[in-house]
Amino acid sequence: MLTTGCLIVLLTVGSYAILPLPHYIKACVTTDATFVECALQHGNEAIPYIVKGDRSYKIMKMDPMNIAEIQVRNGPRQAGLFLTMRDLELHGLKNAVLLKSDFNFDKRHFSHNFQVPLVRLTGKYSVSGKVLLLPIFGNGDMNVTMVNNTLSYSYDWDLKQMGDYRHMILKNSKAEIKPSRAFIHLSNLFDGDKLLGNQINGFLTENWQELFRDIGPTVAGAISEAVTSVVNGISKEVPYDDIFPASLP
Numbered sequence: 001m002l003t004t005g006c007l008i009v010l011l012t013v014g015s016y017a018i019l020p021l022p023h024y025i026k027a028c029v030t031t032d033a034t035f036v037e038c039a040l041q042h043g044n045e046a047i048p049y050i051v052k053g054d055r056s057y058k059i060m061k062m063d064p065m066n067i068a069e070i071q072v073r074n075g076p077r078q079a080g081l082f083l084t085m086r087d088l089e090l091h092g093l094k095n096a097v098l099l100k101s102d103f104n105f106d107k108r109h110f111s112h113n114f115q116v117p118l119v120r121l122t123g124k125y126s127v128s129g130k131v132l133l134l135p136i137f138g139n140g141d142m143n144v145t146m147v148n149n150t151l152s153y154s155y156d157w158d159l160k161q162m163g164d165y166r167h168m169i170l171k172n173s174k175a176e177i178k179p180s181r182a183f184i185h186l187s188n189l190f191d192g193d194k195l196l197g198n199q200i201n202g203f204l205t206e207n208w209q210e211l212f213r214d215i216g217p218t219v220a221g222a223i224s225e226a227v228t229s230v231v232n233g234i235s236k237e238v239p240y241d242d243i244f245p246a247s248l249p
């Protein structure tokens, strides 16, 4: 009995179950002259499905996407702004358009550039400190609207033999997001003083680039993590040679 149990465990550990590509991702033949165009087209066709998440490939939902917290620490300690955003939802990645992909198979480095028309970040905030030399305080609902975003995502990868197949293993993934403009709205500033609240929201929006120095990397980090879960989720289950076939069967 015991021996059979051990044998079964060993067999399960020793062989890797593989999956085909998800039905919404179509492979392109890497040796074709049109490989890059094909990948761009198939990539764009897959986006609406990918953002919904897929348990079979351990792909997390990306629209909306949850972000636990973003901290903005702006200005010197005594006269600065301390803004904490919590329980955030990021909306809008479902409308991402893949504009350009670079596949360097020799250096094992891929990069992708997207345009995202509108990204909206909603959640709770609390703020204290000073803005325009005025004391600022408040907590409540917030939203940040980011217009016309360029989003880049890149990564390196290794190949690892797992059982009978080669699999891609990701490393050094990076993302960056840059809006052309962002609007910031904190509701219920100064315990609901509308006049003062509007004035400060106007000021924050005018100076969105300063705030975005802190917000941008956290948002990009969350997106990078999510996109990495997609690539990793698929490449762990699907052999490299099925994702990037040198010829079609």
Ligand SMILES: *[C@@H]1O[C@H](CO)[C@@H](O)[C@H](O)[C@H]1NC(C)=O
Residues within 6 Å of the ligand: 122, 141, 142, 143, 183, 184, 185
């Ligand atoms: C987002 O902010 C705008 C002001 O820029 C406000 O009118 C709107 O109600 C807010 N939306 C949400 C969902 O909080």
Ligand SMILES: *[C@@H]1O[C@H](CO)[C@@H](O)[C@H](O)[C@H]1NC(C)=O
Residues within 6 Å of the ligand: 148, 149, 150, 180
């Ligand atoms: C959108 O962003 C791109 C890239 O940053 C820029 O070239 C373009 O002018 C922007 N369009 C608008 C309407 O802001």
